[in-house]
Amino acid sequence: MHSIVSQIGELADAGERMIERLRRKAFLPESRKGLNLRFGIAEAAQLLGCSTNRIRMAEDDGRLPPPPPSDNGRRPGYTVDELLNMRRVLGASPERAGLDVPAVIAVQNFKGGVGKSTVTCHLAHYLAVQGYRVLVVDCDSQATTTTLFGFNPHFNIQREETLYPYLSIDPTQADLLYAVKRTPWPNVDLIPSNLELFDVEYELAAAGSDGGSVLAARFRKLKQGLADLARDYDIVLLDPPPALGTISLAVMQAANALLVPLAATTPDFCSTVQFLSMMDQVIGQLQGAGISVDYSFVRLICSKFDANDPSHAMVRAIMEQSFGPALLPVPILDSAEISHAALRMMTVYELERPIGTPRTHKRCRANLDEALGQIEQLVRQGWGRVTPASEEALIHAA
Structure with missing residues (x-):
């Protein structure tokens, strides 16, 4: 006999299936979340607490990889990975020191x-x-x-x-x-x-x-x-x-x-x-x-x-x-x-x-x-x- 209580499980199952549909729709095409953030050079400089000129100089002298290629005349900006590398190269990492307690x-x-x-x-x-x-x-x-x-x-x-x-x-x-x-x-x-x-x-x-x-x-x-x-x-x-x-x-x-x-x-x-x-x-x-x-x-x-x-x-x-x-x-x-x-x-x-x-x-x-x-x-x-x-x-x- 179909009890009212069994509807709770049915509702849960229906909800779980919907969550998976939403997740797949949100994270297409690979059905797994990706990160496509880009930071322009002005925002990157602000985050690093330095000037845009300092970033350009580091790119010119080879300490940083060359700037991202232009896309229709516009630079697409830096990825989070590239931003983290910038921090390491330019000494702008906020990481704690060895003796600092996390x-x-x-x-x-x-x-x-x-x-x-x-x-x-x-x-x-x-x-x-x-x-x-x-x-x-x-x-x-x-x-x-x-x-x-x-x-x-x-x-x-x-x-x-x-x-x-x-x-x-x-x-x-x-x-x-x-x-x-x-x-x-x-x-x-x-x-x-x-x-x-x-x-x-x-x-x-x-x-x-x-x-x-x-x-x-x-x-x-x-x-x-x-x-x-x-x-x-x-x-x-x-x-x-x-x-x-x-x-x-x-x-x-x-x-x-x-x-x-x-x-x-x-x-x-x-x-x-x-x-x-x-x-x-x-x-x-x-x-x-x-x-x-x-x-x-x-x-x-x-x-x-x-x-x-x-x-x-x-x-x-x-x-x-x-x-x-x-x-x-x-x-x-x-x-x-x-x-x-x-x-x-x-x-x-x-x-x-x-x-x-x-x-x-x-x-x-x-x-x-x-x-x-x-x-x-x-x-x-x-x-x-x-x-x-x-x-x-x-x-x-x-």
């Missing part, structure tokens, strides 16, 4: 719908454009971040490719190298997720009922595994589940910085206050159990902010009054460009050309650069450095 940032809030995965992916791609080596770890079995990186968690990702073989009660992997996947960005790698990662929650919860020593060991194990991997990166971004489960607890302990996205609505504000209160209690319990938790920074960032909505302005004022300097001053604006890009399973940083009007795209990109640049500055401050001044800024200062 930033391991958990992007966390127990309230769903705050743009957690959207913030994580845009932050990863922003940092990639700036020249950092980034690892993104999708710890959420809903796998939104994995999807935005061009993988279909249902069809493309096996349980053995997630954190599961490392964190399960009967682990089959001793380190996390097995799970690292290349992405279309040459300086961004991903550890993907899928629905089967949720099995870890069941296993660890059952094991935890026997005294919690297994849980404590798993928490330390994730921290150690990520610390080993982080040696090859500047910044690691963790996207945990939007709930207080064993994986979220492990992520909280593995991170050395915390970023909390929240939307400018009263329910989001109230929920985030509860999240912070719960975090405080849980961290106290973890420390009481001998599990250390320490962050170089804790910041909240207002996401999906509509500057034309008076209620958003009021809630943001309440946030500022409550959280003070812990709230980053520049919010991420609610932009149609972000929504349009997400429909194509992309971030704004991956778009070759505007989807909406050029003005909307430019305003959105400028806001993202400023908002996400705040987090870059916090990371650099942790390394005892600030973002280097450009040649142009130094000349003006003189």
